[in-house]
Amino acid sequence: MSRLDIRPFEATDLPAAAALLAERHQEHRKRHPLLSAAYEDQQRALVEVTAVWESEGASGAVLREGDEVTGYLLGAPKKSPVWGPNIWVEAAGHAVRETEHIRDLYGAAAAKWVDDGRIAHYTLVPDDAALLDAWFRLAFGSQQAHAIRPVPSVPIPARPGLTVRPAVRDDISVLAQLDLSLPQHQGLSPVFSAGTLPTLEEAQAEWEEDFEDPDYVTFVAESNGKVIGSSVGSSIEKGSTHSGLSQPDNGGFLGFAAVLPEARGLGVGRALGEAVLNWSAEMGYDSVVTDWRVTNLLSSRAWPALGFQQTFHRLHRLIGH
Numbered sequence: 038m039s040r041l042d043i044r045p046f047e048a049t050d051l052p053a054a055a056a057l058l059a060e061r062h063q064e065h066r067k068r069h070p071l072l073s074a075a076y077e078d079q080q081r082a083l084v085e086v087t088a089v090w091e092s093e094g095a096s097g098a099v100l101r102e103g104d105e106v107t108g109y110l111l112g113a114p115k116k117s118p119v120w121g122p123n124i125w126v127e128a129a130g131h132a133v134r135e136t137e138h139i140r141d142l143y144g145a146a147a148a149k150w151v152d153d154g155r156i157a158h159y160t161l162v163p164d165d166a167a168l169l170d171a172w173f174r175l176a177f178g179s180q181q182a183h184a185i186r187p188v189p190s191v192p193i194p195a196r197p198g199l200t201v202r203p204a205v206r207d208d209i210s211v212l213a214q215l216d217l218s219l220p221q222h223q224g225l226s227p228v229f230s231a232g233t234l235p236t237l238e239e240a241q242a243e244w245e246e247d248f249e250d251p252d253y254v255t256f257v258a259e260s261n262g263k264v265i266g267s268s269v270g271s272s273i274e275k276g277s278t279h280s281g282l283s284q285p286d287n288g289g290f291l292g293f294a295a296v297l298p299e300a301r302g303l304g305v306g307r308a309l310g311e312a313v314l315n316w317s318a319e320m321g322y323d324s325v326v327t328d329w330r331v332t333n334l335l336s337s338r339a340w341p342a343l344g345f346q347q348t349f350h351r352l353h354r355l356i357g358h
């Protein structure tokens with residue numbers, strides 16, 4: 038095999054990269070037609086790749102075969118300390134004609150990242166088995182799932198013995214407790230998430246301030262007069278995890294759900310998720326998006342059981358051992 042022509046990414050590569058990205062998205066939408074059709078258009082794809090290229094500290098590599106660009110990879114650091122000394126390859130940060138070439142591109146781009154001390158790598162990859170396999174053979178593993186489903190065509194009926202209703206101000210103390218129960222659960226094995234844990238007082242103060250926010254809907258599940266779980270819905274634009282190519286048009290968002298530990302596994306989470314699905318249909322959304330840590334043994338089973346299909350995999354690699 039002749040040596041591949043791989044060079045550092047430059048601004049002049051943007052249009053060719055956008056064409057490849059639009060092609061990748063066309064293939065992706067064959068599996069997930071609910072994803073936005075907009076990015077099948079090269080001009081819209083160009084806006085996305087340009088945004089990645091213009092992010093602070095962005096760098097990457099481009100592959101040419103003859104006169105044609107047939108692959109690119111772009112990464113940039115995120116500021117939040119939660120990700121460590123990081124580089125992120127966003128959904129618009131890579132596209133290749135031949136999946137194997139992502140390994141060559143990463144080989145070229147990652148040298149600088151690691152030289153700069155950026156050893157925590159993240160990449161958002163469409164659910165393309167061959168592409169994922171190529172990333173796995175770069176020592177990446179699966180960390181987070183992005184998923185979508187259509188809104189229900191008819192309302193999902195309530196479950197007997199369980200009341201699910203919109204939250205009221207009197208629920209705030211238990212809502213704060215439920216807010217904490219997610220990072221508490223995700224701090225445990227096998228998630229070991231480094232997410233920060235607010236105090237109960239901080240969580241409660243935040244609820245007091247934001248309770249009337251019209252952009253969000255909060256449901257609580259009540260059994261025997263006691264609130265045992267909550268869920269939060271909004272439009273997808275409110276969820277920072279789903280931007281650009283992973284953000285469908287006119288989508289709802291299941292942004293949060295938690296059930297108190299003693300009440301888990303009994304159908305409460307399903308009922309709370311279904312309340313957000315029904316609400317999304319009432320709001321006129323076409324789809325609902327959610328995401329979860331794939332190491333979370335509870336959410337990674339609950340959300341697929343509610344019909345969510347994975348669209349993107351966030352992969353992670355920590356270099357050094």
Ligand SMILES: CC(C)(COP(=O)(O)OP(=O)(O)OC[C@H]1O[C@@H](n2cnc3c(N)ncnc32)[C@H](O)[C@@H]1OP(=O)(O)O)[C@@H](O)C(=O)NCCC(=O)NCCS
Pocket residue numbers: 218219222293294295296297300301302303304305306307308328329330333335336338339340342343
């Ligand atoms: C995730 C969570 C909200 C789910 O709520 P829950 O009440 O425990 O879940 P449910 O009992 O309603 O189960 C939901 C579905 O998952 C399925 N499920 C649950 N455990 C399962 C297992 N071990 N294997 C396979 N499926 C499983 C259930 O069977 C159910 O589907 P079904 O109704 O078709 O049978 C809850 O477990 C929780 O609060 N976890 C901690 C916080 C958290 O992870 N929040 C979500 C963040 S994304």
